[in-house]
Amino acid sequence: MLDVKLSQAEKLINLTSKANDNLTISKTKLLTITSGKGGVGKSTFTANFAYILSQKGLKVLVLDADIGLANMQVLFDVKPVVTLFDYINGHKKLKEVIVETKYQNLSLIAGKSGYQYGSNSNSFIFSRLVEDILELNYYDILIVDTGAGLNDYVKEFLKVSTNILAITSTDPSALTDVYSLIKMLAIDKKSLMLCFNHTKNDLIGETISNSLVNLAKKNRLKSEFVIKYIGSVPSSENITRAARARKIFVNEFRQEEAAHKLQNIVDSVLKNI
Numbered sequence: 018m019l020d021v022k023l024s025q026a027e028k029l030i031n032l033t034s035k036a037n038d039n040l041t042i043s044k045t046k047l048l049t050i051t052s053g054k055g056g057v058g059k060s061t062f063t064a065n066f067a068y069i070l071s072q073k074g075l076k077v078l079v080l081d082a083d084i085g086l087a088n089m090q091v092l093f094d095v096k097p098v099v100t101l102f103d104y105i106n107g108h109k110k111l112k113e114v115i116v117e118t119k120y121q122n123l124s125l126i127a128g129k130s131g132y133q134y135g136s137n138s139n140s141f142i143f144s145r146l147v148e149d150i151l152e153l154n155y156y157d158i159l160i161v162d163t164g165a166g167l168n169d170y171v172k173e174f175l176k177v178s179t180n181i182l183a184i185t186s187t188d189p190s191a192l193t194d195v196y197s198l199i200k201m202l203a204i205d206k207k208s209l210m211l212c213f214n215h216t217k218n219d220l221i222g223e224t225i226s227n228s229l230v231n232l233a234k235k236n237r238l239k240s241e242f243v244i245k246y247i248g249s250v251p252s253s254e255n256i257t258r259a260a261r262a263r264k265i266f267v268n269e270f271r272q273e274e275a276a277h278k279l280q281n282i283v284d285s286v287l288k289n290i
């Protein structure tokens with residue numbers, strides 16, 4: 018019995034350290050984008066973020082791990098017939114579930130809504146998937162869109178990620194959820210990049226970010242843990258309009274303030290990963 022337990026623990030350590038090792042040996046950088054609360058604009062942010070990176074000539078792969086509401090295919094206007102679960106279930110090879118979008122340098126592994134984590138929760142399927150993508154050593158950046166909340170599969174992605182970006186609105190309930198994320202990450206991560214959506218101006222995001230830093234200090238979270246304020250995106254009707262038309266906002270409305278803010282956010286993130 019003890020032997021079995023030990024071997025399971027060893028398996029976890031090996032898998033985690035293997036994934037972490039790959040972060041240094043693979044040319045592919047892993048960026049995990051998450052949010053505490055749902056509906057704050059994470060998927061829209063991720064789609065625009067990925068598009069901007071791809072326009073810089075970087076090869077970008079987006080993994081839609083928003084199991085509750087996989088909608089990246091809608092934002093990129095692709096109709097994939099395969100999803101990440103065809104790979105996880107062994108029905109398809111990894112390269113067969115990677116679909117090209119209409120945008121150069123931008124590929125997607127589509128998600129699937131309604132997955133039940135329970136049956137596979139001890140088999141580290143998601144960290145293995147990330148590891149396999151890193152081993153391809155083909156993409157410059159892998160962006161994982163985790164879905165909202167802090168359930169087991171979100172935690173699994175966070176566990177293997179050194180570059181984590183949280184996007185939140187400034188609603189009290191969203192900030193409460195983001196603080197829960199900060200508390201969890203402060204235990205064994207070095208930092209969190211923080212972005213705000215639907216803000217009236219940059220100052221609001223920066224002020225709230227400082228308040229979260231102060232709260233973390235007051236609650237004596239690990240002092241080495243760094244919360245990096247990366248930027249804010251204002252509300253824009255054209256963001257919703259573009260998404261409804263299955264188009265990428267920053268491509269359609271290049272001169273809008275929100276598009277400039279998104280560009281600046283990408284530049285800041287690139288300096289931090």
Ligand SMILES: Nc1ncnc2c1ncn2[C@@H]1O[C@H](COP(=O)(O)OP(=O)(O)OP(=O)(O)O)[C@@H](O)[C@H]1O
Pocket residue numbers: 052054055056057058059060061062083086164165214215250251252253254256257258260275
């Ligand atoms: N800055 C913004 N200005 C205006 N509308 C926005 C902005 N960001 C996102 N939206 C709109 O808000 C809605 C929710 O966005 P989105 O689906 O990206 O959120 P989400 O956090 O990914 O949600 P979920 O967690 O439920 O998947 C969409 O209709 C989107 O077009």
